[in-house]
């Protein structure tokens with residue numbers, strides 16, 4: 520009861536003190552969104568477009584990117600360009616940042632969102648996949664951030680990292696994916712401190728998302744999880760607003776905050792719910 524009351528008060532206070540989002544601040548903003556051919560990244564591209572931003576989007580599938588770019592332009596983007604790239608490659612992450620810097624003449628927002636496909640199943644020792652996924656979901660994030668930092672310093676810009684409740688909490692069938700999200704939270708948490716130590720102009724926003732109704736996520740959990748899925752377009756808008764107001768963390772939807780706060784207070788309850796949602800008893 521005490522915990523629930525404290526969490527509710529904290530949530531209300533966070534809402535009350537949250538800085539006000541000014542949509543005008545995104546007009547003409549120079550934005551790079553990764554993983555924007557589908558899902559939350561695609562939705563973010565459309566929101567940025569409606570706010571009149573200048574956007575570069577990236578993913579692997581060129582044809583799909585082309586269609587997203589056309590839609591962005593029709594929705595009001597000042598500029599919309601794409602570059603096809605594979606984040607598992609050593610050189611593509613930097614190539615993408617260079618492309619955005621050249622085409623937009625700098626960057627205000629680096630929005631890191633892409634993830635590589637990964638099986639939803641027990642880990643059977645496939646080390647090659649763990650290495651590959653780390654490259655896509657984690658190494659490329661660090662690489663792109665380092666490359667973009669000088670430009671972001673100049674523009675008082677922001678890095679927005681799309682992470683997951685599975686970067687805070689463990690759960691079966693997604694060991695490689697969870698590892699990459701925990702790595703992101705650790706890395707960008709440390710970087711936030713280091714940038715503050717250097718009096719940097721750059722803000723870092725880390726987003727803790729619960730289940731969102733993208734095609735890839737729904738396909739994975741359809742037979743195993745009964746957690747409600749929240750709309751991708753709303754998740755995307757919340758990510759953009761939290762980044763634009765330079766807040767350190769986003770929890771979306773609301774329950775991700777409660778779970779994060781409660782997980783170490785009540786480890787038995789936490790494990791009970793995980794076991795229950797996957798219908799197993801240890």
Ligand code: NDP
Pocket residue numbers: 553554555556557558559560577578579580583604605606607631632633634635636655681682683684728729730731732733734735736
């Ligand atoms: P999707 O699977 O819908 O989209 C993934 C994107 O990444 C696509 O644009 C895909 O495009 C791109 N991508 C995949 N592999 C590569 C690669 N090797 N190189 C470059 N781009 C690649 O993901 P979601 O929209 O569901 O998720 C977006 C973010 O939100 C992720 O960071 C995810 O972890 C996070 N999240 C999502 C949740 C959910 O329930 N949906 C829950 C919690 C967090 P292409 O195939 O064309 O390369």
